[in-house]
Amino acid sequence: MLRDFTPRIPGRVSIYLCGPTVVVPPHVGQIRSQVSFDILHRWLKSTGYKVLLCRNVTDIEDKIISRSLSEGTPWWRITGPVYRSFARAYSTLGCLPPSVEPRATGHIPEMIEMIEQLVATGHAYESDGDVYFAVDSYPHYGSLSRQQAQHMREAGENERGKRDPRDFALWKRAKPGEPVWSAPWGEGRPGWHLECSAMARKYLGAEFDIHGGGANLIFPHHENEMAQSHAAGDAFARFWLHNGPVTHRGEKIRKHVRNPLAVRAVLDRIRPVELRYYLAAAHYRSPVEFSVEAVEEAATAYRRIERFVLRVGSALGSLPPQFSAAMDSDLNVSRALAVVHSAVGAGNAELDAGDHEGAAAKCRSVRAMMNVLGLDPMSEIWSSQSRLQDVAEAVLAVVANLAASSARQGDHERARIMERQMEIALRKRRQIRHHTLIR
Numbered sequence: 371m372l373r374d375f376t377p378r379i380p381g382r383v384s385i386y387l388c389g390p391t392v393v394v395p396p397h398v399g400q401i402r403s404q405v406s407f408d409i410l411h412r413w414l415k416s417t418g419y420k421v422l423l424c425r426n427v428t429d430i431e432d433k434i435i436s437r438s439l440s441e442g443t444p445w446w447r448i449t450g451p452v453y454r455s456f457a458r459a460y461s462t463l464g465c466l467p468p469s470v471e472p473r474a475t476g477h478i479p480e481m482i483e484m485i486e487q488l489v490a491t492g493h494a495y496e497s498d499g500d501v502y503f504a505v506d507s508y509p510h511y512g513s514l515s516r517q518q519a520q521h522m523r524e525a526g527e528n529e530r531g532k533r534d535p536r537d538f539a540l541w542k543r544a545k546p547g548e549p550v551w552s553a554p555w556g557e558g559r560p561g562w563h564l565e566c567s568a569m570a571r572k573y574l575g576a577e578f579d580i581h582g583g584g585a586n587l588i589f590p591h592h593e594n595e596m597a598q599s600h601a602a603g604d605a606f607a608r609f610w611l612h613n614g615p616v617t618h619r620g621e622k623i624r625k626h627v628r629n630p631l632a633v634r635a636v637l638d639r640i641r642p643v644e645l646r647y648y649l650a651a652a653h654y655r656s657p658v659e660f661s662v663e664a665v666e667e668a669a670t671a672y673r674r675i676e677r678f679v680l681r682v683g684s685a686l687g688s689l690p691p692q693f694s695a696a697m698d699s700d701l702n703v704s705r706a707l708a709v710v711h712s713a714v715g716a717g718n719a720e721l722d723a724g725d726h727e728g729a730a731a732k733c734r735s736v737r738a739m740m741n742v743l744g745l746d747p748m749s750e751i752w753s754s755q756s757r758l759q760d761v762a763e764a765v766l767a768v769v770a771n772l773a774a775s776s777a778r779q780g781d782h783e784r785a786r787i788m789e790r791q792m793e794i795a796l797r798k799r800r801q802i803r804h805h806t807l808i809r
Contacts, residue, residue, distance in 0.1 A: 372413070373698040377579050378608060383414050384422045386570045386607065388583035388591070389471070391428040393437055393448065395455040397631045398649065398660055399584075399616035399623040401463060405646055406613040406654040406701075407582045408465040409743055413697050416689075416742050424573045425468040427453060430475050430549060431562050433625070439547050459633045463646045464744045464751050472569045474560070478551045480568040481560045484602055485540045485553075493601040497531030499543030499556040505536040508597045514610065515589040538594050540564045563594035570595075571604055581607035585614055585655075586622075614657040616649075623660070631660065643752045644669035647745055653704050671711070675740065676747040678714045679733055681721070683748070686741060687734025693742075703743065710739050 377383045387407050390400060404425075414421050428434075429449040438445040460467075485501055488494035493507045505511050529535065539561035544550040550557040560568075570578065583592065592610065599606040616623060623631050636645055639662065648668035652658050690713070696705035717732030740746040747753065 372701060375609070377419065378577060381418070381420060382422065383419045383580065384574045384578035385411070385424065385580045385582060386566070386574055386578060387423065387425040387468070387581075388566060388587055389425040389427050389468075390453075390456045391431050391433060392452040392456060393431070393433045394625045394627050394629070395452055396459045396633050397623050397625070397629050398633060398636055398645070399631070401459055401633055402616050402649045402658065403582075403584045403613050404460055404465050405463060405649045405744075407611075409650060409654075409703060410580075410582070410611070410701055411466055412742055412744055413701065421469070422574065423466075423468040424470050424472065424570065426566060426569050427471060427473045428562065428565060429453065429473050430559060430565075435548050445549055455634075462633075462637070462642045463649075464643070464749075466744075470573050472573060474565040474569070477565070477569050477572060478560065480572050481564050482541075482553050484564065484568050484571070484598070485560075487602050488540065488598060491601070493598070494540055495533065496555050497533075499558060500531055500539060501541035501555055502532055502537040503540055503594070503598050503601070505534055505538070505597070508601050510600070511536075511597050512593065514593045514596050517589065538563060538590065540598070563591055564598060566591075567595050567599045567602070567604075567606075570606070571599070576603070577605035578607060580609045580611060582611045582613075585612040588612055611654075613654045614652075616658045616660050618660045620659070636665070640665055640669045643745060643747075644672050647672040650703050650743060650745070651707055654701055672745070675710060675714050675736065675745075678717055679736060679740070679747045682717065682726075682729050682733035684730040684733040684737070686746075687731070687738045689738050689742065690735055693739050697742070706739065706743070710736055713739070 385407070387403075389404075390396065411421055411423055430445065434445055434448060437443075437448055441448075485494060488503065489496065489501065492504070494501055494503050541553060541555055541560060541564075542558050543555070544557040544559075548559065550559060570581075581592065581595075592612075596606055618631060623629070629635070633645075640648075645665070648665050649658070651668055651671075690709055693706050693709045696702045696709060699705070713732050713736050717729045717736065720726075720728040720732065737746050737748060741749065745752075
């Protein structure tokens with residue numbers, strides 16, 4: 371895609387990325403999307419583009435309300451901490467911050483304005499406090515997901531008051547216990563699909579370059595976004611990019627409060643940079659089957675690159691043409707990494723032969739390539755995390771030795787104290803891995 375990509379405004383690229391629904395902390399499947407599009411962001415910047423990236427936060431949606439009602443907790447008490455857990459995960463895995471990060475609940479007026487426009491032009495209708503988009507009013511419905519419109523119907527969508535089962539909600543009337551806002555059709559809340567259309571229009575305009583998100587969002591979410599935005603007169607996205615899913619034992623990873631595949635849990639096994647490498651290594655459109663063995667294999671591959679770079683320690687250099695060609699070929703990171711590993715192998719051979727100048731040249735090239743991927747071992751984020759990790763491991767080893775020594779000497783009280791200190795040291799090590807040190 372990128373080889374033939376021409377932005378709407380020369381030298382500038384506008385991207386709308388579907389961000390998190392902040393209902394539970396992130397799992398590895400959700401974070402893959404952010405890593406994939408972070409690499410796109412970095413590649414575009416490295417080739418000279420100025421990037422305007424809008425990544426939204428869905429902080430009002432059916433799943434959030436369902437959790438709020440089941441736990442008896444206000445919705446905002448759920449979304450605040452969960453949002454912070456996503457922000458920490460993005461930062462810990464080295465994702466660049468977006469240019470703007472709007473929250474759905476901060477843009478209700480824009481959503482109401484878009485609904486009024488759709489109703490006025492006959493693309494939407496009100497039914498007893500609910501407002502629906504009329505699918506039959508938009509003849510191109512189904513073009514994004516390449517399905518026949520007559521065969522499509524959103525699972526779980528309320529049928530009350532619909533003219534057509536394919537129609538989807540733009541505004542949902544108030545229900546007991548749910549958050550509500552005032553609108554011309556009565557109190558209620560926006561539909562999920564409408565939220566992104568309104569925020570994309572506000573921050574990127576009626577037309578922008580790239581819309582990204584997970585492949586699971588193509589239907590119904592992105593199909594409905596495109597339909598309502600086009601019906602409202604917006605040209606909307608010029609290109610659509612969708613990353614493949616992460617599965618576990620052949621199944622979709624579910625959103626649970628206590629998820630063994632949560633980012634925090636996975637980072638108990640490997641470093642953040644190794645998880646980023648694992649999520650980036652496959653082509654972004656390909657599905658990834660998560661397993662401990664695959665993660666550890668990816669970590670080993672990254673460490674091979676890391677050892678070479680730290681062994682030589684040269685500055686950043688230029689990108690090899692083969693790497694650039696791979697990245698321009700629909701962001702083919704797996705092929706780009708093959709170029710990296712080839713350079714590492716050649717550099718190690720030059721080191722063994724005593725050709726330090728040749729090895730340094732290879733290292734400069736490797737660092738440049740890894741920098742584009744957000745994986746340069748000598749970058750500030752990864753080198754600082756490595757130093758902190760080394761300190762934590764050293765402290766843990768000292769405390770463990772003191773505990774063992776006290777036990778051998780029969781000083782049981784001191785041994786118990788050292789065991790408690792070891793628990794603290796283990797907790798601090800985990801926090802360092804998550805980049806969330808106690809302050």
